[in-house]
Amino acid sequence: MDLLPPISASLGAMGSLYGKLDAFLDTELKDEIRELGSRLLKLAKAQDLPVTARIWMKEVRDLSYDMINCVDTDADWIDKMSRIFKPRVKEANGRYDRYKLESVPSRRMNIVPIPTVVGDRKPDIGLHAKGGVVDRLCRTLTDGDEQLKVLSIVGVGGIGKTTLAKQLWREHKPGDYFDCRAFVRTAKKPDMRRILRSILAQVRPHQPPDANEVHDLIHDLTEHLKDKRYFIIIDDLWDTSVWDVAAHAFPKGNHGSRIIATTEIEDVALACCSYQSKYMVKMEPLSESHSKELFTSAVFGSGEQHSCHVNEVPDEIIRRCAGLPQAIISISSILASYGEANTVENWEQIQNCLPTNTTSDEILKEVLIFCYKSLPSCAQTCLLYLSMYPENYLILKEDIMKQWVAEGFIRAPTEKEKMEVAGSYFDMLVNMGMIQHIDIDYSDEVLYYAVHHMVHDIITSKSIEENFVTVIDYSQRTVRFSNKVSRLSLQFGGATYATTPARIGQSQVRSLAYNGLVSCLPSISEFKLLRFLILHIWADQPSTGVNLRRISELLLLRYLQVTCNDTVQLPDQLQGLKLLETLEINARVAAIPSDIVHLQSLLHLRLGGGTELPDVTGILKSVTLNPPPSSSGRTISLDGSGSPPESVKTIELLPPICRIPKWIGRLTKLCVLKIVVRELLMDDISNLQGLSALTVLALYVQQRTTEQISFATGALAALEYFEFGCGVLHLSFAEGAMPNLQRMKLGFNAHRGDQYGCLLFGIEHLSNVQEIVGVIGSTAGAEEHDLQAAESAFKIAIGEHPSNVSLKASYVVEEYGPLEKQHSVRGKDPSTSSELSGSQKQESEEAIKQKADNNSQSINWRSHNKEHESVESWNDTQSSMQKVVPHEAIDSDDDPDGVVILAPFEKNKQAVGYPLGWPKHVKD
Structure with a gap:
């Protein structure tokens, strides 16, 4: 017990x-x-x-x-x-x-073991059986016809519609054929404002949406898209009414634009493509042979290793999955989790639980229910918690892991171990298909997830049955809930007159998640027992701000996350919140509480874009550090003789500071450092080179360096990821420097008339590098030949790296942040997984065009025909930054993790995703 x-x-x-x-x-x-x-x-x-x-x-x-x-x-x-x-x-x-x-008689289930190492289940598995569909749609997308075309993909749930749409998305990046693109998911109860804002934020990333009304959003979209070739995917449509509204935002024009809609309803599919059935693709179940191939591959792995087991695969299980990839993957993930411990009894139990002679929807539902029942109790709790979010709501793995820990669902000795356990649960649910891998990377580096809509229905129903989460949405006329509500989710969306039922005892609620307009927000101070609070608020009318001044009365509060498009008003003091561990305000804050520095339990602090930073000394002292600073405008000096605690694992200082503080060099357990400085001198680098535990270093410099930045022999021995951005690139690596470096991202500017010398001296010494990303911006006055000169110099520098079988460089141009013109290149070993030794988060796949010729590097360059912008200007986008610390990269003892976050940003996961801005997040 x-x-x-x-x-x-x-x-x-x-x-x-x-x-x-x-x-x-x-x-x-x-x-x-x-x-x-x-x-x-x-x-x-x-x-x-x-x-x-x-x-x-x-x-x-x-x-x-x-x-x-x-x-x-x-x-x-x-x-x-x-x-x-x-x-x-x-x-x-x-x-x-x-x-x-x-x-009482009862039946016990075999429980899925918690995997110590989670395999990388490929999200596109099963598409090999639908190659004809993929090819047909790809040809239609780029067939040269200048008329707007709307294509519909229709099929039952779990057939692979979203997987197919994601594949098409990845293969058609902006700048290749289309000028811009957007991917948006709808729901049975759609929020049109959220849908339109999301589309607008993606096709116009440099100018976040400021409109709130549907007609204004439609106008903004129409104006922006009228002279562009755009590519829009609307996933999971349930009603023609959503399409009828959204269609007004898409100008027909003669630019070759394309829209894809996915749906389970044939009438909706036909309506989207104007009842032209030639533009409707109906997805069929997998054949028996393809089903067996998918099943055996998912259970035993790809390649030859499962050939000896093929005869043991029960055909009846495969037959009962009815050719549904989702059902096959979910069932096979359970069997795969047992590994060598698999028994005939396991197979027979699964076979007996699957229905026969029923509809595809019922088959998938029963499979998902069986998967839920097979989960460990803690994982069931974590999955049920996700019913707090609306259907098809985009979530981030790191957010959910922290929320599970804050809610108390995870038992482990230390915070780090709790996060590791939470991560294993999350990966398990992804592998089982309960959580979908939505690799639509709005900010190019952040992976999103969503709960499968049928799973969402199941866990919502189960949460009601267990009285675990009570969900109330704006469309409910009658609400059935217990007389005791511990977790309350108010999913009001864009409803203007939604209210919290009076019969709910607010004084009993421990956790509250609110999604809706500020005008419908209940009085938070009435929820006296709140430990956990998430507020995703929209101000639909001009207001004086969102008043959260009474938040300090919630004495048990441990977790507070606020996302809002308006100014948030916090109390003058937070002295009562002695248990608060996470304070995340994704909005402008009117004023920082004066005693925020005295919050004894605070571990995670995030402040919104445009917020005047509080006194850094107090925050760093109360969280992890103790440097005596002096502030000057938006630039902060953090130097001094203070002695920070050795337990610090992670530091992120994204408001620009003058120089790298000397005390950072004494943090012997520091694993992750992300920092923006005004200037960088060789002395600063020397101060960092002895950080033996550092695995991630992201360093951004606002002023051009005047000397070569050199890394000596033995420097940064544990470093796996290095990101460096500066107006000029002049780095040197001695033999033996960064011996474990696997990935680099390097950014610099093309300047008018510059003659480039050696950009990367000694790159041949970085023998373990598997991936190099380069981003080249252009300063005012730089012309095309200046960009070409910068490209050429960078190619020559990369070419000095020893070419061998394990490193086959290939290059693509990709849209990077809000830059209007930039050249982005990537060299990667195509055999390398997108997940590196557990120290970085899984990333979305890139459509990399490989051109490697034995020991030589072949490069394919393409450019965006847009306006110039420089790396120096990247630093002006600091107001749209946010931080994700990869906990997997932190290898510590049993002492608590220390995390500092001083990152102004504006975040709205639903409408915008993580905002586009440079410096970018470290790829986790």
Whole structure:
């Protein structure tokens, strides 16, 4: 019982309560609670329980929340526990005996083991069987016909429509054939403002949307797209009404634009393509042979290794999956997770749980329910939590991992280990197809995910059944919910008159997620027991800001995330929030609370774009560092003789600072450093070279360097990723420098009339580099031949790297951040996975055109015909930056991670995704 997570869907707050039993004085009460918990755990491990058992479990979970709330909030909780709750605990144990629940029949499931290493399940698996469809659509997209064409992809759920759309998306980057593109997902209950804002933000990344009304957004889209060749994908359409509105935003023109819509409904597909069936692609189930190929590949891996097992593959399981790739992948992921421990019984159990002679929708639903039941209890809780988000809401892995930890769903000794466990759960759910891998990288480097719509339906229903999450959306006329609500999700979207039902006891709610207009936001201060708060707010009318001044009254609050398109007003002081660990404001803040520096538990701090930074000394002292600073405008000096704690693992200082502080060189456990400086001198680099634990270094310099930046023998021995941006590129690597470096991203400018010398002296010494990305901007006055000269110099520099079988350089041009004109090149070993040794997040695949000739490098260059912009101007986009620290890159002892975030940015994951800006995020 000591290994229980503090909070879970099946056990309520029993795990948290167990952790406090030692403080109880009443021995009899402690024994009764232990007995109650063990009985609840026994039933939680069973399947298909009778109604009486399920009702008893729900009542005990509610009781556990009542008890832990008393312990956390009442000064005289010891007396109340004995006086009020002991009779209730005894009564609950008595009912268990009277109902004879000890002997209720139940069926136990084989539980999917938690993988220690999660394989990379390719998101496009199964497309090999649909090559004709892919080729046909690719030809139509670029057939030279200048008329706007709308193509529809229709098929049942789980057939692979989104996978096909993503494949087409990756193969058609801006600048290749289309001027701009957008990928947007809808839902059964669509929010048209969110959909249109998302499209506008993607096709016009340099100018975030400022309109809120649908007609204004349509006007802005029409004006921007009227003279462009655009490529739009609208995924998962459920009703023609969404298309009827969105279609007004897409000018017909004669520029060869293309739109793709995916849907499960044939009438919707026909309406989108103006009832021209020749533009409708109907996806069919996989054949038996292709189904078997997909199944065996997913269970045993690709190549020859599974050939000896092929005869053991039960044809009946494959047949019952009815050719649905989603069903095949989900089932095969369970079998693959057992590895060598697989038994015939496992196969037979799965076969017996799959339906026969039913519809495709029912087959997929039953498969997903079976997968859910096969998950470990903690993973079930984590999956159910995602019902807090609306259908098809785009999520980030790092966000969700931190939220699971903050909610108390993960049991582990340290914060780092909790994040690792959370990451393993997330990867498991992705591999099973419960969470979809949406590699539509709006900012070129950040992966998004979404819960499959059928999974979302299942977990929403299951959350209601378990009374785990109560979801209320604007369209519900009648709402069924328990008299005790612990987690509340208000999904109001663009509704202007949505309200929180009066019958909900706000004083009982522990976690609240709100998505809607500021005018419908309930009074947050009424939720006295809140530990966890997410607010995604839109101000639909001009206002004086979003008033969150009473947030300081939520004394139990641990996690606060606010995303808003208006100014957020925080209280003058936060002195009551002694437990607050995460404060993330993705909006402009009117004023920083004066005592923010004294938040004792604060671990993660993010402040929005345009916010005046608070006194850095206090923040760094209370979080991880202790340098005495002096501020000057938006530039901060962080130097001094202060002695920072050695436990610091991660530092990100994205508001520009004058120089690299000397004390950084003393952080022997520092793993991740991302920093923007006004100037860089060789002394600064010398200060960093001894950081033996550093694995990620992102260094951006605003002023041109006047001397060669050299890395000596033995420098940065653990470094795996190096990102460097400056107006000029003049780096030197001695033999033995950065011996473990695997990836580099280098940015510099083309200047008018410049003669380039050696940009990368000693690059041949970086023998383990597998990927090089270069970004070349252009300063005012630079012409095409200046860009060509910079390109040529960079090619020559990269060419000095020893060519061999393991490094076959290839280059593509890709749109990078908000730059209006830039040249981006990439060299990569095509055999290398997109995931590097667990130290970086998985990245979206690139459509890399490989041209390698034995030991020589063949380069294909193409340019964007747009306006010039320089690397110096990249630093002006600091207001649209945000930070993602790859926890996998942090290898620490048992001491807590230290994380500093001082990054002004503007973020709206739904409408914009992570905003485009340079310096870019480190690729995690």
